[in-house]
Every structure is written in C-alpha cells, then in structure tokens.
Amino acid sequence: MAYGNLFHVAFFCSAMIVSLTSIVYTKLQKRTDLAQNHIFLFMNYVVLINSATCLCYEIFESYTRYFPQLKYLMFVSQFLYFLVHTALAPGLFYYVMTVNGAFCEKTVFLKKMCLAPFVLSVVLVVTNPITHFVYYFDKNLMFYRNWAELVLYIIALTYFVVAFCNLMLSWNALTRRRRWSLVYFFIITLIGVIIQLIIIDIKTELFGEALALVGVMLSVENEDDRLDSAIGVYNRNALMMDANHLLIKRKIFHVVCLKILNMDIMGRITKLSNTDEIVRVISDYLKTIVPRYRIYHAATDTMLLLLEDDNKKVTEIETMGIARRIHDRFEDSWKIRGVPIKLSSVILTAEVPKNVHTLGNLFYMVDSPMPKEMENRIISGDDLKFLIRRGAVESAVSEGLSHNNYEVYYQPTHCVDGLKLHGAEALIRLHDAVLGDLYPDEFIPIAEQTGYINDIDDFVLKEVCRFIQSGEAKRLGMDCVNVNLSVLQCMQKDFVKHILDIVNSFGIDKSWINFEITESVSASDYELLSNVVKELKENGFLFSMDDYGTGYSNMHSLFELDFDIVKIDKSILWDAEKSELGQIILENCVHMIKQMKRKILVEGVETKEHVEKLKALGVDYLQGYFFSRPITKRELLAYCEVRNDE
Numbered sequence: 001m002a003y004g005n006l007f008h009v010a011f012f013c014s015a016m017i018v019s020l021t022s023i024v025y026t027k028l029q030k031r032t033d034l035a036q037n038h039i040f041l042f043m044n045y046v047v048l049i050n051s052a053t054c055l056c057y058e059i060f061e062s063y064t065r066y067f068p069q070l071k072y073l074m075f076v077s078q079f080l081y082f083l084v085h086t087a088l089a090p091g092l093f094y095y096v097m098t099v100n101g102a103f104c105e106k107t108v109f110l111k112k113m114c115l116a117p118f119v120l121s122v123v124l125v126v127t128n129p130i131t132h133f134v135y136y137f138d139k140n141l142m143f144y145r146n147w148a149e150l151v152l153y154i155i156a157l158t159y160f161v162v163a164f165c166n167l168m169l170s171w172n173a174l175t176r177r178r179r180w181s182l183v184y185f186f187i188i189t190l191i192g193v194i195i196q197l198i199i200i201d202i203k204t205e206l207f208g209e210a211l212a213l214v215g216v217m218l219s220v221e222n223e224d225d226r227l228d229s230a231i232g233v234y235n236r237n238a239l240m241m242d243a244n245h246l247l248i249k250r251k252i253f254h255v256v257c258l259k260i261l262n263m264d265i266m267g268r269i270t271k272l273s274n275t276d277e278i279v280r281v282i283s284d285y286l287k288t289i290v291p292r293y294r295i296y297h298a299a300t301d302t303m304l305l306l307l308e309d310d311n312k313k314v315t316e317i318e319t320m321g322i323a324r325r326i327h328d329r330f331e332d333s334w335k336i337r338g339v340p341i342k343l344s345s346v347i348l349t350a351e352v353p354k355n356v357h358t359l360g361n362l363f364y365m366v367d368s369p370m371p372k373e374m375e376n377r378i379i380s381g382d383d384l385k386f387l388i389r390r391g392a393v394e395s396a397v398s399e400g401l402s403h404n405n406y407e408v409y410y411q412p413t414h415c416v417d418g419l420k421l422h423g424a425e426a427l428i429r430l431h432d433a434v435l436g437d438l439y440p441d442e443f444i445p446i447a448e449q450t451g452y453i454n455d456i457d458d459f460v461l462k463e464v465c466r467f468i469q470s471g472e473a474k475r476l477g478m479d480c481v482n483v484n485l486s487v488l489q490c491m492q493k494d495f496v497k498h499i500l501d502i503v504n505s506f507g508i509d510k511s512w513i514n515f516e517i518t519e520s521v522s523a524s525d526y527e528l529l530s531n532v533v534k535e536l537k538e539n540g541f542l543f544s545m546d547d548y549g550t551g552y553s554n555m556h557s558l559f560e561l562d563f564d565i566v567k568i569d570k571s572i573l574w575d576a577e578k579s580e581l582g583q584i585i586l587e588n589c590v591h592m593i594k595q596m597k598r599k600i601l602v603e604g605v606e607t608k609e610h611v612e613k614l615k616a617l618g619v620d621y622l623q624g625y626f627f628s629r630p631i632t633k634r635e636l637l638a639y640c641e642v643r644n645d646e
C-alpha cells in the first residue's frame with residue numbers, strides 16, 4: 001500500500017475506534033431511552049460507517065492496479081460514503097435542537113420540513129451514478145468533484161449554522177456543562193473539516209467528529225449526576241435542571257407529584273435503615289405507567305412525574321388518568337421485601353406554568369408537608385393555591401429577617417384589681433411588601449418547619465430586652481413582658497445558655513421576662529422540656545403555661561413545671577358564654593388552678609360581661625381586645641399614658 005494511503009488509513013482507523021468506543025459505552029450504560037440518546041447513537045453510527053467506507057476505499061484504491069475489478073468496490077465505497085455522510089449534519093442539527101428542547105407540538109410540521117435539504121442531498125447522491133453531478137471518476141480512476149458537491153457542503157453548513165444559532169439562543173436554558181461541551185463539539189468538528197479542506201491528505205474530518213462525539217458522550221449524554229443510582233430513576237438535581245429548562249423555554253407541561261405520608265413508619269416496620277426499598281418498589285410500578293425518563297425521585301418521600309412531549313400536547317385528562325391509576329393502586333398493599341404494607345399517599349397534579357408558575361413553587365409542591373386531611377386524595381387545579389401561598393409566605397419569612405420586616409407588637413395585660421396595667425405580651429408581626437401584613441398563626445408554623453423560628457424568637461427576645469432596658473416599661477407601671485417560646489426551640493442543645501447570653505448582654509433583671517410556652521410535646525421529650533423550664537426559672541425568669549384548655553395541657557406538667565401563671569385559652573372563655581357545660585368547664589379550670597396556687601390569666605376578654613364574669617370567678621389577670629388589640633410599641637406607650645392619666 002502506498003504511503004499516502006497508509007496515512008489516510010491511520011486516520012480512518014482512529015475515527016472508527018473512537019466512534020465504536022462511544023457506541024459501546026453508550027450501550028453499556030443503557031442510555032437509550034430519550035430521543036436525544038437515539039440521535040447521539042445515530043451520529044456515532046454515521047461516523048463509524050463513514051470511517052469504514054473510507055478505509056475500504058483506500059484499500060481498494062491501493063490494489064486496483066493488481067485487481068482492476070476492485071474499482072467497482074471502490075465506487076461502491078465512495079457512493080456509500082457520500083450517502084451516509086449527508087446524514088451527519090442533519091443529525092447534529094436534530095441533536096442540538098432536541099437537547100435544547102427547540103421543538104414542540106406546534107412545530108411538528110417545521111421539524112419535518114427541516115428534513116427537506118437532507119432529502120435533496122440524498123437525491124443528488126443517489127442519482128450521482130447517472131448524473132455525475134456530485135463527483136465522478138475518469139478513465140484513470142482519478143476522482144473529481146463536481147458542482148453539486150458544493151451544494152452538499154452548503155446544505156451541511158446551513159444545518160451547522162442553524163444548530164449553532166439555536167445553541168446561542170438557548171444559552172440560558174442550558175447548564176454550564178452542556179453549553180460548553182456543545183460549543184466544544186462545534187469547534188472541534190469545524191477544525192477537523194477546515195484542516196482537511198486545506199490539506200486534503202490530512203483526513204481529520206471524521207476523526208474530529210468522532211472525538212467531538214466522545215466529548216458529548218462524557219458531558220451531555222452522561223447522566224451519572226442526574227440518576228438516583230439506587231433506584232434507577234432521575235434525581236432531584238435532574239428535576240431542577242429539566243423543569244428549569246422547560247420553564248425558560250416557556251413550554252407547557254404537566255406534573256404528577258406523589259407523596260408518601262407514612263414512609264418513616266413503614267421504614268421502621270420493615271426494619272429497613274433507609275426508605276430506598278419502598279421508593280424502588282413504587283418506582284418500578286411507576287415505570288409501568290410512564291417511561292423511565294419521566295420519573296424523578298424528588299425528595300425522600302416524593303416522586304414526581306414530569307409529563308411533556310415534543311410532538312403532542314399532554315392533556316389535563318391524560319394527567320388525571322395517570323393520577324387516578326396511581327391513586328387506585330395505593331388502595332392495595334405493596335410488597336416490600338415480602339411484607340405486605342399499606343402506604344398512604346397524596347397526589348398533586350398541576351399544569352406548569354398555569355397552576356405552578358415558577359421552579360420555586362414546583363419545589364414547594366415537592367417539599368411541603370401535607371396536612372393529614374389530604375391523605376389519599378388527588379389535589380389539582382385551584383386547590384393547589386394553598387401551596388403557592390405557602391411558598392410566598394416562606395419567602396416572606398426568610399426575607400423578612402434580612403429586610404427588617406418583622407415588628408414586635410404588644411398586647412397589654414391587666415390586673416383584675418382596678419384593671420390596672422400588669423404588663424404586655426410580645427406578639428410578632430411580619431410586614432411583607434408583596435403579601436401585606438402577615439399574622440403569626442400563618443407564618444409561625446412555616447417558620448418552625450423551615451427553621452427560621454430560632455431567628456424570629458431571638459429577634460423578639462432582643463426587642464423585648466431593649467424595651468425593658470430602656471426603662472420605659474417600668475415607667476409605664478408594667479411588671480413584666482411576656483415572650484412566646486416555641487417548644488421546638490426549647491428542645492435545642494444549649495438553649496438555656498443561648499437565652500442567658502442574650503438577656504445578660506442587656507444587663508436586665510430576668511424577672512422582667514415571662515416566657516410563655518404551650519406544652520405540646522410528647523411524653524418522651526417532656527423531661528427535656530421540664531429541665532429547660534427549671535433551669536430558666538432558677539435563673540430568675542418567670543414562666544406561663546399558654547393556651548390552657550386547648551387539649552395540649554396536661555395536669556401533671558401544670559403542677560410539675562412550676563408555672564407562675566396559667567393562661568386559660570380564649571376558647572374556654574367564649575364557650576362559657578355559649579352553654580352551661582362551657583360555664584362549668586371554665587369555673588372548674590379556675591378552681592383547680594387556684595387550688596394549685598398558680599396565678600391565672602384569661603385571654604380573649606372582649607366585652608364588659610367577660611370582665612365581670614372573670615372578676616366574679618377571682619382570676620388574676622385579663623388580656624383581650626376589650627382593653628386593646630396587639631399594638632406597636634409607640635401605640636403602647638400612648639395607650640399606657642392615657643390609662644395612667646385616667
């Protein structure tokens with residue numbers, strides 16, 4: 001074989017080896033589900049076949065001198081080369097468009113029309129043996145290009161340029177890794193083509209393409225970081241990427257979000273250290289309903305199906321159909337390691353962006369704990385609004401701290417004797433620019449779930465300390481200021497030290513602060529809570545039991561924890577007005593607490609009759625709208641001054 005041919009052979013062999021490697025690895029990784037995977041493999045096959053045809057051509061050409069009949073095989077090789085190579089540029093074009101999600105159900109026709117230039121190339125090549133428009137061989141078997149080869153180049157270049165422009169337009173929707181590996185793909189392909197154009201004997205075109213495809217395999221096609229390897233479906237990271245991509249591309253898609261409510265209990269029953277096995281069994285079932293690449297393991301107890309199709313719009317009816325099938329399946333038990341188990345679930349379905357407008361909201365859907373009353377239901381459409389509100393409140397809660405949106409309000413408390421001022425309860429308010437004024441009943445539970453409660457309670461405590469330190473509270477004739485503590489916070493490590501550090505830094509007398517807690521903890525945590533209360537009391541703080549009579553309070557702890565004041569919940573007072581039984585309950589609560597020698601405060605005092613009734617019962621303190629709603633510090637000062645003057 002001539003030296004020139006050998007040189008070419010080296011390039012073609014290398015291209016063959018590289019593209020074959022890409023194919024083998026892709027097959028081994030079983031990444032063959034998505035349209036993009038198919039196109040990727042297709043491009044590799046094109047490069048592989050092309051390298052093979054070129055290799056054959058070189059071999060046949062070298063030996064035609066000895067075996068003239070080989071020239072026919074040479075023609076066939078060259079013909080096949082041209083035929084297959086015309087598919088590469090369209091392949092690249094469709095690959096980039098698919099990765100970028102450029103097509104949708106409205107552009108199915110356009111998608112097909114994009115094949116027209118390719119069809120023209122094929123016609124030119126197929127008819128070439130008769131027309132010789134693309135190329136021909138002379139009598140000495142010399143190869144000549146003809147005008148139509150230029151047409152083939154222009155067509156390929158057009159695909160190339162359009163794909164590149166699309167890449168640029170989709171820049172923001174792609175992850176950094178995808179963007180740059182696609183750019184690299186374009187550059188290396190282009191360099192290969194240019195080198196070969198300039199120096200025809202350096203056959204870098206196919207080799208460059210094969211190498212560029214390896215780069216794509218490693219970065220775009222590789223899904224290691226997108227897969228939940230234990231379960232074989234996509235992970236949360238993949239959901240984030242894919243949903244973000246679709247949102248940026250303004251695509252409409254549907255989601256079915258499946259939450260398992262009793263996952264932790266089930267984990268314990270089946271003695272599995274983690275819940276992967278349960279998720280795996282459910283995923284296996286989901287794979288029978290939708291393709292694997294539509295399933296995401298979005299959070300420990302949450303699976304999400306992302307329903308989207310380039311070719312036709314997924315309808316609400318189809319989505320509901322899927323949700324219903326899953327719902328019905330949950331009526332039966334599941335076999336987890338041979339043990340039949342009944343799982344309870346909630347299914348949320350939504351159209352994005354109609355019901356769920358942003359990625360943040362989608363993840364609220366994934367992460368929100370579900371109220372027990374939603375168990376075994378399918379929730380969709382307008383019913384999802386609570387999630388969006390929750391999402392907005394959560395942002396307000398977190399931003400509120402850095403934007404100074406929290407404000408401590410005070411609601412005065414009064415002694416029954418002469419109704420003189422006793423103190424005030426600090427109650428937090430959140431002023432949000434978008435949502436307006438928010439009340440703690442709504443945002444405190446969210447703050448507790450998200451952990452912001454610690455910072456909020458610290459903020460309140462510091463504000464109250466500042467108020468006491470300023471001497472104003474004393475001047476106004478107050479005895480103490482009540483501060484609500486979240487029981488969750490009390491359970492934290494070094495809580496007592498934390499509180500002491502804050503209060504000591506203001507150098508105030510600790511008996512000015514009266515902590516209120518609602519005892520809502522389980523028996524196992526009770527000891528911890530009682531130690532915290534004891535320690536804080538030893539340091540001089542006062543304690544009130546809040547919301548007495550709401551079902552959480554227990555007689556034993558009432559006595560054990562040595563509260564200074566018991567706050568009877570407003571519902572007890574209001575019920576006493578409504579029925580005789582209510583009246584009996586109120587009277588007996590008061591008697592019992594009095595016998596235990598605790599002071600009593602009643603909340604929710606709204607009318608003169610309430611005041612009279614409670615006076616007659618002999619409670620100690622009153623709090624409620626009859627005196628004042630919770631008000632700002634400045635309003636409190638004005639309120640107290642007016643009363644002191646009376």
Ligand code: C2E
Binds near residue numbers: 444546606630
């Ligand atoms: P709570 O500690 O039981 O506070 C009393 C609630 O009853 C306050 O609601 C108050 O505005 C309301 N209230 C008082 N008197 C009357 C009345 O006469 N009529 C009526 N209808 N309502 C009355 P608010 O301020 O919305 O607070 C709700 C709950 O949020 C509080 O219940 C408390 O559990 C929690 N909370 C408030 N501020 C804080 C805080 O700084 N930290 C923590 N951890 N929780 C807080």
Ligand code: CA
Binds near residue numbers: 425484516546
């Ligand atoms: Ca309270």
Ligand code: CA
Binds near residue numbers: 547567569603
């Ligand atoms: Ca209360």
